[in-house]
Amino acid sequence: MEEIQNKFRKIVNLLSYCSLLLFVSCQSSPEKIDYGKEACASCKMTIVDGRFAAEMITAKGRIYKFDDIVCMKQYATANADAAKDAQFWVAGYIAADGAFIDATKGVFLKSNAFASPMNGNYAAFDNEVSAQHLKDSLNLEYLQWNSL
């Protein structure tokens, strides 16, 4: 009797692990980038700079990673099929923990002073308040994702 109960418990456990896996595979939030190891999907350079990284998550859940916001923009234009209904995430320029920002909600600044890996020179911020300081000191204007 106890043996059957044990078996039953094991099966339940297994099922719950499986369902956990299901949830994991269906995630649609950005994945942590393994800096220094992974390559940009567009320019093939190794991604090292956490301030300019970006991710595109397609409608099917495939994640493309980029080393520069401009790489993602170019890739999305060149691969319109994959980019259809995709989510776009960008690393926050001053977010220390490398947190990603929804590109459609964030604000952007452009300046050569940023010197991003592919000279896109866009920096992303989660809101205008966090970008205020840099905007004023470099005399820049706020940009939106659609106008980049």
Place this chain on the structure above:
Amino acid sequence: MIRVAVLILTMCLLASVHTTAHVTRIYPGQAKAIQGAINHARAGDTLVIEKGIYNETDILVNKKLVIIGNNYPIIDGGGKKQLIVVVHDSVYISGLQLQNTGRSSMTDMAAVRLQNVSGAVVHNNRLLNNTYGIYLQNSHYCNISHNRISASAKDELNSGNGIHAWKSTHLMIHNNNVSGHRDGIYFEFVTESRIIKNVSTKNIRYGLHFMFSHRDVYANNLFVDNGSGVAVMYSKFVEMYNNTFRHNWGDAAYAILLKEITDSKIKQNLFVKNTVGIYMEGSSRIEVMQNEFKENGWGIRVQASCDNNVFEHNNFLSNSFDVATNGTMMLNTFNENYWDKYDGYDLDKNKIGDVPYYPVSMYAVVTERIPNAMILYRSFLTDIMTQVEKLMPSVIPDNLRDDRPVMKSWKLR
């Protein structure tokens, strides 16, 4: 009488020359010892910095000076600022130990920054643990040689490059040893320059990185164990001779990554134990000759976007895959290479195989389309597929072949 006058005159001249070239010795102890000496010096003077520790930063060299360290005096930035900024032509810096620059996200902190100058020489210095080592900005005819540049930027994302050059021309970078930076040597908009006999190892990203830099030569360098090898991107007329690329290993690692390169030469290089020897994308008119590809995962990966490249007289030895491509149309030429996997015969004894060699193996095509299929490489199933493909070719690109494979390997070195 006239003779005596001339003699006196020349002696006066000599004496005046002698008085203009001062040698000033600098000792540690007082604050701003080096900057003070520079401010007092006249153009053409020599400053000898004696052994000791100098906690000085933002040292501005704004006149033509010779700065020599006696027995490697240490200039330490304490992790806060830049060390030496050169803004005048023909400055000579040698024999210093420069360490611990600051780290900032807005300015690139360098141990030596050459800013809008020409004819500067940075020779025989030790650079330790700096964000950027030597930073050339809009500078010309500079000579960077025999420096040892190292940092321990293992996981630090905001690290800089060992030798960083931007918008410069006619640079000579030779016999330096760079390790532990983001890119060992980085060129952006740098033309007519040479990179000779450097050793670049254990850098996080690339041993050498070229962007938009035309008509440059790099030769006799050694690139070992860098995160992803060497990247040459968006450049024309680049010549790469006699370099050794060893153990650039990893998922996104290449001995050489070529992206949008045209009219260039890759000759007499040695590629050993790299994930990919040469990866090519959007590149045309490149001569790849007399190189040796040994024990690499892939010898060469040519993307379909490449055309008019010539691969001639190379040795391909013990690579898992000699050549891989993602296309079927092949606009590149392979001729008279040695392929150790070639099993044809030479009945007319002209040292050239009688049947063509197809360097793209069936499984190279499969893994190019489905990278995960690699897990079945060297399985029984794959062997069967390879044999079937040999009898009835259907997958491998038919026009990617070497019509004259040589029977004996080339003696290249």
